[in-house]
Structures are given as C-alpha cells and as structure tokens.
Amino acid sequence: MWIRAIVDEYPGGPVRQRLVSHASVASPALIDLEFTNVLRGLVTKKSISLRQAERALTEFMQAPIQRYGHLALLDRIWHLRANLTSYDASYVALAELLGVDLLTIDRRLAGVPGIRCHVEVL
Numbered sequence: 771m772w773i774r775a776i777v778d779e780y781p782g783g784p785v786r787q788r789l790v791s792h793a794s795v796a797s798p799a800l801i802d803l804e805f806t807n808v809l810r811g812l813v814t815k816k817s818i819s820l821r822q823a824e825r826a827l828t829e830f831m832q833a834p835i836q837r838y839g840h841l842a843l844l845d846r847i848w849h850l851r852a853n854l855t856s857y858d859a860s861y862v863a864l865a866e867l868l869g870v871d872l873l874t875i876d877r878r879l880a881g882v883p884g885i886r887c888h889v890e891v892l
Contacts, residue, residue: 796868798860799837805830838864853882862887 809826812818818826840847846863847856854862858879865872865887872879872889880889 794834794836796836796838796864796870798843798864799839800857800860801835801837804857843867850882850884853884854879 806827809818809823813820813823840860843860843863846866847859850859850862858876861872861874862879862882862885866885870887872887873892874880874889875892877891879885880891882889
C-alpha cells in the first residue's frame with residue numbers, strides 16, 4: 771500500500787489521502803522488507819527511476835509507521851494459514867490484535883473467511 775501511496779503519479783492520490791487522514795499507521799515490521807523489495811523490482815523493471823525509488827524510500831523511512839514485531843502475532847498467523855500466507859496473515863493478525871480496520875489495496879483480503887477485523891479496500 772505504501773508503494774502505491776508514495777509512487778502515485780499524483781500527490782493527491784486516493785490511497786495517499788486515506789493514509790494521511792490517519793493520525794498513525796501500524797504495521798508488522800515486515801513492511802520494511804516488503805517495501806524495499808517492491809522498490810527494487812520497480813527499478814529493475816524500469817517502471818520507476820532510481821531517483822523516484824530513492825525519494826520513495828526516504829519518504830517511507832520518515833513515515834509515522836508504528837512497527838510491531840512478529841512474535842506476538844505468530845499464533846494467530848498460524849491459525850490463518852489455511853487462507854492466507856504468513857505475510858498477509860501478519861497484517862490481519864495485527865489489525866485484530868489492535869482492534870483496528872485493515873486498510874489494503876488487496877481486494878482478496880476482504881473475502882477471507884475467519885478474520886476478525888474489518889477490511890477496508892482502498
């Protein structure tokens with residue numbers, strides 16, 4: 771989601787608007803690796819320039835994201851294994867633990883059975 775918010779062709783994109791309307795954003799610490807991996811792929815495919823990627827990384831590193839370790843989430847991640855990858859389940863498990871909505875651009879998550887948080891597809 772942060773990739774789309776930061777690399778949007780226009781600064782007022784719908785994802786960016788939704789994110790900046792929140793006082794805080796929580797995420798599994800995994801987000802850092804996912805973000806840099808997606809940036810790497812975009813640069814490798816020449817979808818964005820190295821300069822755009824570096825600007826996105828700088829903005830991402832300054833973003834007010836509260837990162838959470840995975841240990842407290844592992845049991846719930848395991849219970850979600852039938853329907854979600856561990857990566858996706860970590861976001862669901864954190865939203866459930868914090869009692870907050872899960873904001874995503876992945877429409878598939880909204881229909882996953884057995885999750886205990888509201889999923890808002892942006």
